[in-house]
Amino acid sequence: MFYSFSGDFGDILLSLSYLPTAERLTIVVMKAKDLMVCSESGTSDPYVKVSLIVEGKKIKRKKTSVKRGTTSPVWNEALSFNIPAELLSKVSVEVCVLDHDLIGHGHMVGRCILGPEADGIEGKHWNDMMQNHRKSLAMWQNLHR
Template sequence: MIDVMFSVIKEGEGKEGEEEEKENFGKLEFTLDYNFTDNQLIVGILQAENLAAMDMGGTSDPYVKVYMLPDKKKKFETKVQRKNLCPVFNETFIFKIPYQELGGQTLVLQVFDFDRFGKHDVIGQISIPMNSVDLAQPLHEWRDLVGGEKEEVEKLGDICISLRYVPTAGKLTINIMEAKHLKAMDCGGLSDPFVKVVLQHQGKRLKKKKTTVKQNTLNPYFNESFSFEIPFGQIQKVQVLITVYDYDKLGSNDAIGKVWIGFGASGVGLRHWSDMLANPRRPVAQWHALCPEEEVDEALKKPLR
């Protein structure tokens, strides 16, 4: 009898332990609506509650990424809400998909914690197989987030840049040397890349320059130099923003990726700048991995010291 009672207690304790181990990632409020006239799936990201804290200070900088599987062709992102575990987004995104093709797709709503200095961590996600939703009427729901896999970072390519500063002349020379393994932006699997160099001082744009366009290549060779006059007293606060674009004759040029070097940068961008300052009058070359343009722009909005 004692043995039986003991086993029952042990079983109950095990269940409690399992419940305690169930992690809470928070929940997300969203809407779904389908416009049959225009073949549009309209996704509303309203707000989140009780998100997991991912930062050291016990908070997070959340944003939501919205995309369809399996193709992942079109991705949307909400704005980042700073230091907020119950953020309000109120943003709407539209996927143009014929109704007959929707059934085989899955909508993913993935909540990330924005990290200026590294990979963005997944807080949690919701996956909605479209064949499980009745789109005859709008859907408005709160759902619990579940643990999500880290999304593989898309490779945008690398760029080699040489920096040289002559303190006595107050002259900064930036040489755009070459790029490799750029993301293909054109239908034929190639791109027409060129590079834009923007010089900023304490966030204020000073000058910008552009390289020539290289046709039909993912591995362009530029070797183009640009010189700027920067007094020695200002060089510590200078930012160099380098964006690789795909030239488009008919529409707007698409950004392939961006690099931030100098004041406020981190990682390779800061180290390259420090190496240049430590070696006056000598050119210092360095390869940089391109980052998404919106990611760099978001990081630049943070106050710098």
């Protein structure tokens, strides 16, 4: 099932699934499209950083590989976090698309936050995952600042 809404900073296709028996949340960073270019060179070297947020604190981070010279990268990379079922209702996931820089940190292209408090399509994606454990649900998410 795919939903699509276009944002100014680009869009990212994410798949969410929660496996209650393993207590594992898996986010598959599939691909992005129409990413905003942040550098003077006119190209982008995007990667995705996924942060696990529990009660407002970032407790774990994972990153995808860097895709060179594209505003429509394809990753198909699974990032998994171990989360006990009783904590799942207090967890949010911040997905940031960054433009890789050789010096310092990457520039933020855009982000989305999925979780129980999220609004709109971000909240719908999370709630669909919560109601369909063991199923991978993919949705396009708008990137914003």
